[in-house]
Amino acid sequence: MSGIRVLVAGASIAGPALAHWLRRRGAEVTVVERAPELRPGGQAVDARGVAKEVIRRMGLDAAVRAARTETAGAHTVDVNGNALETFRADDNGGDGYISEIEILRGDLSRVLYDGTRDGVEYVFGDRIAELTQDADGVEVTFAGGDRRRFDLVVGADGLHSALRAMVFGPHERFVRHLGLVLAFYSVPNEFGLDRWLIDYQAQGSGRSAGLRLSRTPPGRWPCSPSPRPTSTSTTATSRPRRTCCASGWPAWAG
Numbered sequence: 584m585s586g587i588r589v590l591v592a593g594a595s596i597a598g599p600a601l602a603h604w605l606r607r608r609g610a611e612v613t614v615v616e617r618a619p620e621l622r623p624g625g626q627a628v629d630a631r632g633v634a635k636e637v638i639r640r641m642g643l644d645a646a647v648r649a650a651r652t653e654t655a656g657a658h659t660v661d662v663n664g665n666a667l668e669t670f671r672a673d674d675n676g677g678d679g680y681i682s683e684i685e686i687l688r689g690d691l692s693r694v695l696y697d698g699t700r701d702g703v704e705y706v707f708g709d710r711i712a713e714l715t716q717d718a719d720g721v722e723v724t725f726a727g728g729d730r731r732r733f734d735l736v737v738g739a740d741g742l743h744s745a746l747r748a749m750v751f752g753p754h755e756r757f758v759r760h761l762g763l764v765l766a767f768y769s770v771p772n773e774f775g776l777d778r779w780l781i782d783y784q785a786q787g788s789g790r791s792a793g794l795r796l797s798r799t800p801p802g803r804w805p806c807s808p809s810p811r812p813t814s815t816s817t818t819a820t821s822r823p824r825r826t827c828c829a830s831g832w833p834a835w836a837g
């Protein structure tokens with residue numbers, strides 16, 4: 584792989600992680616990210632089992648652990664907030680319901696980026712506008728006007744990858760909705776939550792709602808699942824809230 588020129592689209596999780604391994608094998612890696620800078624935000628990602636081993640082999644164990652949320656565990660509660668079950672982050676060797684290594688998506692992305700930025704070229708605020716493959720490689724035209732040649736181009740630009748659509752066809756051919764919808768929003772920390780999160784599962788409906796402390800913004804309230812959203816964004820965002828409020832519990836969310 585030494586000297587091979589690889590272009591990766593997307594600098595979130597998959598892009599910088601791939602860049603790490605390609606770089607380690609001697610490739611010259613460029614990552615192009617549409618956003619003007621690394622995107623912050625996102626909820627907690629739990630690393631369990633093989634993911635922990637991958638982090639260790641990447642040499643990022645200390646950095647990931649330093650950026651952990653330090654969630655102590657979770658209580659499942661009934662509709663009145665009485666604890667039904669408790670799950671600790673050190674249950675099951677740290678691979679339990681709340682894992683010992685829990686990190687916010689934005690922090691994980693930052694750790695992966697910091698671990699690769701010295702050996703990888705990152706281009707922010709640009710994207711692939713066109714690409715043509717020939718026998719020797721790929722000719723890429725960027726939206727910003729640059730034209731460059733690569734031996735390999737990889738799409739790590741997310742679930743609705745623009746690169747995949749450009750090369751292989753529309754999303755509908757590849758994306759299958761699983762019928763789950765999550766909505767996240769912030770509420771004041773009226774419950775005095777600290778390192779424990781609480782989770783409510785409505786009997787028989789398949790719906791759940793949870794509250795956890797978030798550093799910024801101060802509180803977040805996820806709800807899942809609800810019916811497939813319609814194409815209008817207003818309906819898509821208001822339906823989970825209405826659905827969850829119908830479960831009785833989210834009066835807590837105010």
Ligand SMILES: Cc1cc2nc3c(=O)[nH]c(=O)nc-3n(C[C@H](O)[C@H](O)[C@H](O)COP(=O)(O)OP(=O)(O)OC[C@H]3O[C@@H](n4cnc5c(N)ncnc54)[C@H](O)[C@@H]3O)c2cc1C
Nearest residue numbers: 593594595596597598615616617624625626710740741745
């Ligand atoms: C801001 C953000 C918050 C998220 N929050 C959560 C969460 O809370 N929980 C969860 O389970 N998942 C979340 N996700 C999705 C989650 O990161 C991914 O499902 C998973 O981590 C896989 O990551 P990925 O790197 O393959 O893709 P993604 O994380 O989706 O990243 C794709 C990256 O490609 C960039 N991009 C998009 N189009 C182009 C293009 N044409 N050219 C160049 N770059 C492009 C995007 O800006 C983004 O940085 C979030 C994603 C983002 C971007």
